[in-house]
Amino acid sequence: MTNIRVLLVDDHPVVRAGLRAMLADFEGVQVVAEAADGGAALAELSKLHTLGEPVDVVLMDLQMGSGMDGVTATGKIKAGEAGTPPPPVLILTTYDNDADILAAVEAGASGYMLKDAPPEQIRQAVVSAAAGQTALAPEVAARLMGRIRNPVHALSAREVQLVELLATGMSNRAMARELFISEATVKTHLVHIYSKLGVDNRTAAIAVATQRRIIRSQ
Amino acid sequence: MTNIRVLLVDDHPVVRAGLRAMLADFEGVQVVAEAADGGAALAELSKLHTLGEPVDVVLMDLQMGSGMDGVTATGKIKAGEAGTPPPPVLILTTYDNDADILAAVEAGASGYMLKDAPPEQIRQAVVSAAAGQTALAPEVAARLMGRIRNPVHALSAREVQLVELLATGMSNRAMARELFISEATVKTHLVHIYSKLGVDNRTAAIAVATQRRIIRSQ
DNA sequence: CCGCGGATCAACCGTTCGGTTGATTGGGCA
DNA sequence: TGCCCAATCAACCGAACGGTTGATCCGCGG
Known part of the structure; x- marks a missing residue:
C-alpha cells in the first residue's frame, strides 16, 4: 500500500471539489483533508500529525482571498515543528509570473503547477512531490530558464x-x-x-x- | 421532470471537474456539455440545439486564457440564432470589480457569482437563472448598490x-x-x-x- | 589594479499632461 | 416642453514628465 496522503488548500470550494474529484480517479492518491487558507492548512497539518496520520503532500493555491497566503504558509510549513520532516508543498495556481514562482521556490515549494494543466500532469506532479522530487509545469520551467539565461531585464x-x-x-x-x-x-x-x-x-x-x-x- | 440542462464553460479542467462534481450533488441540475472557451461554447450550443437538446443555463468563467473570452461569448450567445430564445448566461468568476461586472451585465449576463461562493449559493444562482431571474452574489449586489446609492463618486x-x-x-x-x-x-x-x-x-x-x-x- | 555596474546628481529641452474655459449634441426625466 | 447631464470637441498655458549628456562615488570581481 503506497497511498499518497494529500492535503488540499484552496479558498474556492469549486476548485477543492474539482481537485478532490480529479484525484479520486487516481489509484494511490487520497485526499485526507482540506483547508480554505494557509492558517487552516497549518492547523490541519498539526491536527493530522498528532492523530498519527501524517500528510504526504500539500497541494496549495498561491493566492488566497483572505487569511494566510500560499507563500507565507509554504514558509511556515517548511519551518515546521522540530523533529518532524515537513511535507512537500506543491503549488497549484492560475498565474505563471516570475515573482510568484520565485517567491514560492524561495519559500520552499517543491513544485509549481498551473490550474489549466491536464489531470494526468497534476497526478504526475503529486507523485513526484511525494517522492521528494521537484515538479514544475513546462510553462513554469521555461520561464525560469528564461530568467536565468537572460537576467538583463531584472530590476535592481x-x-x-x-x-x-x-x-x-x-x-x-x-x-x-x-x-x-x-x-x-x-x-x-x-x-x-x-x-x-x-x-x-x-x-x-x-x-x-x-x-x-x-x-x-x- | 424539471431538469435544468447546464453548459459549463471554463478553461481550467480542475474548475470544470469541480463544478461538475458540485452540480452532480444537486437534484434537478444536469451538466450536458463542457467547453474550454467561448468559441467552443458557441459550437456546443448550436450542436445541442440541432440535436434537439437545448441548454437551459450557460455557466461561464469570465476570463479564458485563450480563445474567446466570457464577455464576448456572452454577447454572441445573447445575439443568438433568430427564432430561438438564447439561454441565460451565468457568470462565475474569481474577481469582483466594477469593470468586469458592468461589462458582463452589458453583454447580457443574467447573473454574476464568485468562485469562492458556497455550493448552495451556486445552485441557487443556477436555478434562478434557469427561471429567467437575475442572480447576483451578495458581494456583487453590494457593489452595485453602492454605485447606485452614492453616484457622486461613481464613474460612468x-x-x-x-x-x-x-x-x-x-x-x-x-x-x-x-x-x-x-x-x-x-x-x-x-x-x-x-x-x-x-x-x-x-x-x-x-x-x-x-x-x-x-x-x-x- | 582597473573595469564594470549601481546609485547619486546637474543642466537642458521637447513633449505630454493637467487644468480651465467654453461650446455642442443627444438622451432621460420632470 | 424644458432642464440636466453625459459625451463630445477646441484652444490655451503652466507644470510635470521623458530623454539626453555628462559627471562623481563606491563596491565587487577578474
Whole structure:
C-alpha cells in the first residue's frame, strides 16, 4: 500500500471539489483533508500529525482571498515543528509570473503547477512531490530558464522600490522626498526602469510591473 | 421532470471537474456539455440545439486564457440564432470589480457569482437563472448598490472604460485612437475621473481605482 | 589594479499632461 | 416642453514628465 496522503488548500470550494474529484480517479492518491487558507492548512497539518496520520503532500493555491497566503504558509510549513520532516508543498495556481514562482521556490515549494494543466500532469506532479522530487509545469520551467539565461531585464532592489512608490501614484518630487534623493536621481532610475521593462512612460511601467508581478497590486 | 440542462464553460479542467462534481450533488441540475472557451461554447450550443437538446443555463468563467473570452461569448450567445430564445448566461468568476461586472451585465449576463461562493449559493444562482431571474452574489449586489446609492463618486461606464485603458499604460493620444474620440475628450474624461476619485494625476487615479476595485488589479 | 555596474546628481529641452474655459449634441426625466 | 447631464470637441498655458549628456562615488570581481 503506497497511498499518497494529500492535503488540499484552496479558498474556492469549486476548485477543492474539482481537485478532490480529479484525484479520486487516481489509484494511490487520497485526499485526507482540506483547508480554505494557509492558517487552516497549518492547523490541519498539526491536527493530522498528532492523530498519527501524517500528510504526504500539500497541494496549495498561491493566492488566497483572505487569511494566510500560499507563500507565507509554504514558509511556515517548511519551518515546521522540530523533529518532524515537513511535507512537500506543491503549488497549484492560475498565474505563471516570475515573482510568484520565485517567491514560492524561495519559500520552499517543491513544485509549481498551473490550474489549466491536464489531470494526468497534476497526478504526475503529486507523485513526484511525494517522492521528494521537484515538479514544475513546462510553462513554469521555461520561464525560469528564461530568467536565468537572460537576467538583463531584472530590476535592481532600488528600482523595484521606485516602481512600488510609482504604483501608489506619487510624483517624481514626492518619490525624491520619500527616498531622500534628488528628483534627478529619481528620473535616472525611471529611465532605467523604462528601458528594462520595455516601456516609455510611468503608467506603462506600472502596468508591466503589475502584470509581471514585480510589484503586487491591491 | 424539471431538469435544468447546464453548459459549463471554463478553461481550467480542475474548475470544470469541480463544478461538475458540485452540480452532480444537486437534484434537478444536469451538466450536458463542457467547453474550454467561448468559441467552443458557441459550437456546443448550436450542436445541442440541432440535436434537439437545448441548454437551459450557460455557466461561464469570465476570463479564458485563450480563445474567446466570457464577455464576448456572452454577447454572441445573447445575439443568438433568430427564432430561438438564447439561454441565460451565468457568470462565475474569481474577481469582483466594477469593470468586469458592468461589462458582463452589458453583454447580457443574467447573473454574476464568485468562485469562492458556497455550493448552495451556486445552485441557487443556477436555478434562478434557469427561471429567467437575475442572480447576483451578495458581494456583487453590494457593489452595485453602492454605485447606485452614492453616484457622486461613481464613474460612468465610459469613465470606467477610460480608467481601464489608463491602467494599461496608454497615453492620451493612444486612448483617443483606441476609443475613436479626440484627445481633448480623453482629457475631459480624465479630469472628471480625477475629480471623482479625489486625485490629481493619472498614476494616482490608477492606484485609487485599483484599490477600490473599479478595475481589476491582477 | 582597473573595469564594470549601481546609485547619486546637474543642466537642458521637447513633449505630454493637467487644468480651465467654453461650446455642442443627444438622451432621460420632470 | 424644458432642464440636466453625459459625451463630445477646441484652444490655451503652466507644470510635470521623458530623454539626453555628462559627471562623481563606491563596491565587487577578474
